[in-house]
Each structure stands twice: as C-alpha cells, then as structure tokens.
Amino acid sequence: TQLLEQSPQFLSIQEGENLTVYCNSSSVFSSLQWYRQEPGEGPVLLVTVVTGGEVKKLKRLTFQFGDARKDSSLHITAAQPGDTGLYLCGGNTPLVFGKGTRLSVIA
Amino acid sequence: GAVVSQHPSWVICKSGTSVKIECRSLDFQATTMFWYRQFPKQSLMLMATSNEGSKATYEQGVEKDKFLINHASLTLSTLTVTSAHPEDSSFYICSARAPYSNQPQHFGDGTRLSIL
Numbered sequence: 001t002q003l004l005e006q007s008p009q010f011l012s013i014q015e016g017e018n019l020t021v022y023c024n025s026s027s028v029f030s031s032l033q034w035y036r037q038e039p040g041e042g043p044v045l046l047v048t049v050v051t052g053g054e055v056k057k058l059k060r061l062t063f064q065f066g067d068a069r070k071d072s073s074l075h076i077t078a079a080q081p082g083d084t085g086l087y088l089c090g091g092n093t094p095l096v097f098g099k100g101t102r103l104s105v106i107a
Numbered sequence: 108g109a110v111v112s113q114h115p116s117w118v119i120c121k122s123g124t125s126v127k128i129e130c131r132s133l134d135f136q137a138t139t140m141f142w143y144r145q146f147p148k149q150s151l152m153l154m155a156t157s158n159e160g161s162k163a164t165y166e167q168g169v170e171k172d173k174f175l176i177n178h179a180s181l182t183l184s185t186l187t188v189t190s191a192h193p194e195d196s197s198f199y200i201c202s203a204r205a206p207y208s209n210q211p212q213h214f215g216d217g218t219r220l221s222i223l
Contacts, residue, residue: 008218009142031209032109033211035174035214038141039218040198040217040218040219042111042113042200042202042214042215042216042217043151043214044214045211045212045213048209048211050209077156080193083180086150088150088151090212092154093204093212094141094156095141095202095212096153097150097151099149099150100149100151102148
C-alpha cells in the first residue's frame with residue numbers, strides 16, 4: 001500500500017487568509033485526486049492532476065502536482081467560511097487516502 | 108456528470124441485526140465499486156473492492172463474513188453488515204468509477220450506521 005501523508009491535519013484560520021495543504025508520498029503516482037468532504041456527506045472531487053509539474057486552478061484553489069509525481073499541494077487564496085471541510089488527497093485505483101486536512105475558516 | 112447514489116442515508120438498529128446498504132451508479136455502468144468506512148474525525152479507509160459477477164476483494168483486516176458484498180449487476184453493489192454490533196457503528200461510503208481510462212472515482216453520500 002502506498003502511503004499518502006497529508007499536512008497539516010488540522011487548520012483553523014480567519015476569513016481572508018491564505019493556506020496551503022500538502023500531500024506527500026515516497027511512491028510515484030500516475031495521478032492524484034483532491035476531494036472535499038463536508039460532514040455527513042461523501043467526498044466531492046475537486047481536481048485530478050496527472051502530469052508532473054502540472055498546475056490547475058479552480059477559482060481560489062490552486063493545485064500542483066510535483067515534478068516527480070510523488071507529492072501535491074493545494075493552495076487556497078482568501079479563504080472563506082464556505083471552504084470549511086475535510087480535504088483529502090488520494091491516488092491509485094482503488095483510491096487510498098491520506099489522513100486528510102480538516103480546515104475551519106472563521107468569519 | 109457521473110453520479111453515485113447510496114441508500115439508506117441513515118440506519119439505527121438493534122445489536123444483532125443485519126443491515127443492507129445499496130450503492131448504485133446512476134448514469135454509467137460500473138464493473139467495479141468500492142466500499143469505504145469512516146470513523147468520526149478520520150479519513151476514509153478502503154474496506155473492499157466489489158467486482159461485478161465475481162467475489163469481492165477485501166482489504167487486510169476486514170472480515171469478509173461480517174461485511175458481505177454482492178455486485179449482481181453493472182449498476183448495483185450491496186454491502187450487508189451481518190449481526191451488527193455497536194463497534195460496527197460508522198459512516199459507510201461507496202464509490203464507483205466509469206470504466207474508461209483516467210476516470211476518477213465518484214462517491215455516494217454515505218450511510219450513517221448506528222447500532223444500539
């Protein structure tokens with residue numbers, strides 16, 4: 001099993017601040033997915049990164065895949081309370097996840 | 108886009124009861140579906156891979172006689188928690204992906220199981 005490590009595990013910030021979440025592994029992934037999960041619901045796909053060095057933007061969210069395809073990051077600009085949730089990175093089929101980053105954005 | 112439907116969303120039952128959870132792919136055929144378990148404040152843990160027309164593949168430490176999986180059609184997989192006990196209480200989530208290359212997994216909304 002390829003282990004994915006996410007950091008930080010918990011993050012509480014004020015509205016308007018920027019943040020970065022990291023997803024690291026010692027193994028190479030053909031692709032990584034980022035999901036966001038709200039309480040009582042299933043994870044919702046945010047993005048899939050496939051190419052080493054790839055950068056994808058989704059409004060205020062910027063996703064990057066490392067050149068070696070072993071790590072990825074999620075950067076949120078000007079966080080809003082609606083960004084609150086559990087952010088999960090996952091790779092492989094079937095998907096295996098890191099421990100997730102629980103983000104709380106305070107108004 | 109692809110949609111995965113899970114039913115029921117919430118179950119409360121007595122200890123010793125068996126509970127069946129359904130997972131359906133609504134607009135694509137899924138030869139493979141996946142079952143995850145999530146405890147409070149934790150991430151998703153893969154339990155098993157459900158294969159249409161054949162036996163499920165269970166992850167290490169998951170009791171196959173406890174968690175029965177049936178994938179009888181290309182759009183339906185079921186997970187039955189047999190003789191459930193309070194320690195089986197958890198959030199169970201299914202997932203499926205369209206059988207095309209590079210398609211991501213999509214998740215159902217989960218089933219919260221509470222065993223009294």
